[in-house]
Amino acid sequence: MSRILVIGAGGVSSVAVHKMAMNKDIFGDIHLASRTKRKCDAIAASVKTRTGVDISTYEIDAEEVPALTKLIEQISPALVVNLALPYQDLPIMDACLAAGVSYLDTANYEPKDEAKFEYHWQWAYHDRFKEAGLMALLGSGFDPGVTSVFTMWLKKHKLKTIRQLDILDCNGGDHGQAFATNFNPEINIREVTAPARHWENGQFIETPAMAHKVEFDFEAVGPKNMYMMYHEELESLAKFVPELERARFWMTFGDEYIKHLTVLQNVGMTSIEPVRYQGQEIIPLQFLAAVLPKPETLGETTKGNTNIGVIATGEALDGSGEKTFYIKNICSHEAAYEETGNQAVSYTTGVPAMIGAAMMVTGKWAGEGVFNMEQMDPDPFMEMLNSDGLPWTVEEMDGPVEF
CATH class of the missing domain: 3.40.50.720 (NAD(P)-binding Rossmann-like Domain)
Incomplete structure (x- = not known):
């Protein structure tokens, strides 16, 4: 112990x-x-x-x-x-x-x-x-974290190489608030309002924030609009899966979230530039975060599911040509709250943090230096996902998903 x-x-x-x-x-x-x-x-x-x-x-x-x-x-x-x-x-x-x-x-x-x-x-x-x-x-959370482990599990067990990769993060939960973020508001809004970047042909391509929207039908959630944005695991995946031709990250947002965020941006409340107010220097986004509902208070009212996964296309490990696999976890907000008193967005990050810690203290993952999740054996981590609250499924798709 x-x-x-x-x-x-x-x-x-x-x-x-x-x-x-x-x-x-x-x-x-x-x-x-x-x-x-x-x-x-x-x-x-x-x-x-x-x-x-x-x-x-x-x-x-x-x-x-x-x-x-x-x-x-x-x-x-x-x-x-x-x-x-x-x-x-x-x-x-x-x-x-x-x-x-x-x-x-x-x-x-x-x-x-x-x-x-x-x-x-x-x-x-x-x-x-x-x-x-x-x-x-x-990065031992879900994304980053589990999404990288999912990718490396597919590369170990299903695909010799991965040509295209799409990470899909869907929160189908409803907390009943007009506007609230499901994790730290300051970090959430900084991520969402930053320019989008995706990996393509050996370089990152930058596009305006929230410029690319696609509807996708998520199991246990239904059709949701997802937006292409930048997320940090794209950087480590591009480094440790060198054959990647294209890698993108997508996250779902409801129309009400987008409407409120647009207004807040337009009036300057998402800015991280200091302003003077009544003789004090404040950062608008930090003030906004202070008045928004705290994510840890949303657990009791949040209903529905999250669905986070990876769609990967590449050369099959068994030599049968190109194949596409979809590996994902579906997590219930209600079940997460019943077990830990927290909603599923916190749960899907907190459980992998615990599992990563378990990998290290038991010696299943070991090394000297700084490491990303992609550098570790995915199997023991994947086993603990199944046993500790984040079971996953994998399915072969008919072909690459283009959106």
Whole structure:
């Protein structure tokens, strides 16, 4: 049994900690820290009620490297699981290096002053982690994370090469709010309003945000409009699946979401440029995030399913020509809430965070340096998806899906 320190106390963290407590044979001693200790205490109380497991809680500013280093040294965990904001990835990695502890996160680094999330900042840490004999695992959420594992499972078991790849992320849930985001509002809106990029013929092609819309019929959800956008796993997939000719990421949004977001953009509320108001400097998007419903409060009212998967076309492993496979997970918002007190968007990220941590502390995934999910054996991770709440299915399609 391993001692774990989880940083962050949002919905994803809540799910991950609940699921860790449900795997007591792997995670024997769980510690939880965030800027707001009462959020940690609330998660710990829920975990205690649901599982009987005690969680130790702490208050920490993850951007204060010396203080965080001291806390990590005090707890002496086998692994630090970073479920805080992407802005905090590098300080937490610095603290892990200083304390001599391995690291895991679910989303790549993003500077506060620019809506640009790329892996190069974290890949630059590879030698430092390698020299320290430590492992850093990046992007162990659903997308990124499971989508990359899905892709590599197909490449290991179904396709010798992958020519085309489409990642489809559908949230068919309804939370009854006029406008709310299902994960951190600031990160969500920065992602959605950024220019879209997709990989094609050896380079990234940039197009305006939300410019490409396609209707797709999702199992257990129905027809939904999905929009092409940039997502970080495209960068790592292009690196670790070098034969890819084209890779795209699609996410569904309802008409009401698009309408509200358009108005907010038009009036400047999605800007990350500071403005002066009553003698203080504020960032409009951060103010907007503060007044929107918190994602962790949406679990009780959210109904419906998520459907997230990968459609891959390439040369069949058995030599039978080109084939297309669709591998996906369908997750119920109601079932996620019943099990952990959180809606399915948090659940589909928190469970893979727990599984990635399990891979590392059990030694099923090991290495020295900084690694992406594509570099690991997909099989043990896929097994835990089935056993721990995110079962998947795979089907052969009649041919490539063109949209």
